[in-house]
Amino acid sequence: MRIGELSRRTGVNAHQLRYYEAQGLLTAERGTNGYRDYDETAVLRVKQIRHLLGARLSSEDIAYLLPCAVGEAPELPGCPELLAAMRARLRRLEDQLDRLAQSRDALADYIDAAERTGDENYPPFDDADLEPVPA
Missing domain, CATH: 1.20.5 (Single alpha-helices involved in coiled-coils or other helix-helix interfaces)
Structure with missing residues (x-):
C-alpha cells in the first residue's frame, strides 16, 4: 500500500510516517517509480509506534523495543x-x-x-x- 493509504488506515499523517521511516521505526519498499510501498504489517507497526510514543518514549527507545513488540497495545515479552x-x-x-x-x-x-x-x-x-x- 502507498503512504496515503497507510495514513488513512492509521490516522497518522504522511509527514509523520516519513519521520518514522527516517528514524528507522518503519520500513517501506520502493517501487520502480520511487513511491513507498508498505506491506500489511505496517498498519500494526504504526499503531505500536503511536502507543509507545504515547508513553513518552524516545524514538531511540522505541526502535529498541519494536522488534519485541506483540499486538497493537503492544505487549513487550x-x-x-x-x-x-x-x-x-x-x-x-x-x-x-x-x-x-x-x-x-x-x-x-x-x-x-x-x-x-x-x-x-x-x-x-x-x-x-x-x-x-x-x-
Whole structure:
C-alpha cells in the first residue's frame, strides 16, 4: 500500500510516517517509480509506534523495543535485555522527577520566604519578563 493509504488506515499523517521511516521505526519498499510501498504489517507497526510514543518514549527507545513488540497495545515479552533497558529508562525518568521535585520545593521555599518578608521595596514585577527555566 502507498503512504496515503497507510495514513488513512492509521490516522497518522504522511509527514509523520516519513519521520518514522527516517528514524528507522518503519520500513517501506520502493517501487520502480520511487513511491513507498508498505506491506500489511505496517498498519500494526504504526499503531505500536503511536502507543509507545504515547508513553513518552524516545524514538531511540522505541526502535529498541519494536522488534519485541506483540499486538497493537503492544505487549513487550519479558526478555532480559528488554527488561534491563526498560528499567534503565525508568531509573532515568525517576532521577529527572527527583530533580524537578527538588527544584519545585526550592522555588516554593523562596517564594514563601519572599512573601513572609512583605517588603514593599520590591520593584514592579511582570511575569512576561520571565525567561523559560531550562529542564
